[in-house]
Amino acid sequence: MEYCNTIWDPHTQQQKLQIEKIQRRAARYVSNRYHNTSSVTDMSDLNWAPLEVRRIRYRLIFFYKVIHHLVAIPYSNLLIPVDTRTRHTNPNSFRHIQTSKDCYKYSYFPRSITLWNQLPTTFTTADTVDGFKSIIPVSALIPIFTP
Structure with missing residues (x-):
């Protein structure tokens, strides 16, 4: 599944x-x-864990690989770092992709950017994929991404 x-x-x-x-x-x-x-x-x-939280975890791991050039996916025109910082954003945030079509709004990059920007800074500053995986076990994501 x-x-x-x-x-x-x-x-x-x-x-x-x-x-x-x-x-x-x-x-x-x-x-x-x-x-x-x-x-x-x-x-x-x-x-x-609920499947939705597990899917979020895998999505974030893959996103980590994309932004650290560990998979060959061109993203330079899609992932634009946020210019302004607030105390609620992590320093590795990306600008949201604006779209009016649901077929694109719920596709990989727009949803992944939204999820990534919600992560605490300690999660997004991992040095390796294995380090990132160990930082974000499913149990750590449940309080962040479930109502």
Whole structure:
């Protein structure tokens, strides 16, 4: 279920619920509790994070690789550093991409920039990919990106 999730990440609530439903069924199956149980309880018993948070983590790891030239994706015309800083932005923030079309608004770069800009400075200043991965475990992202 995590294959290509950095690029294909549903943005409608209906699509998100359909994917989460698959994970909840899997949790029941793995727990050998097919009926009369809460799938959310099974997921917490298995220490499984919500798929949405896991997709955010993979998206941010890939974004880290893009901005540090570890993958061959041209981005110079898409990622423009923010000129002004506030106490609420990290020093590695990028300017939001303005778009009026949902098909582009919810595509990889616009959504990734929004997520990246929400990260604390300590997350965005990692020296290596492995360092970045260790800084952003799923448990650290849950309070940042879930309501």
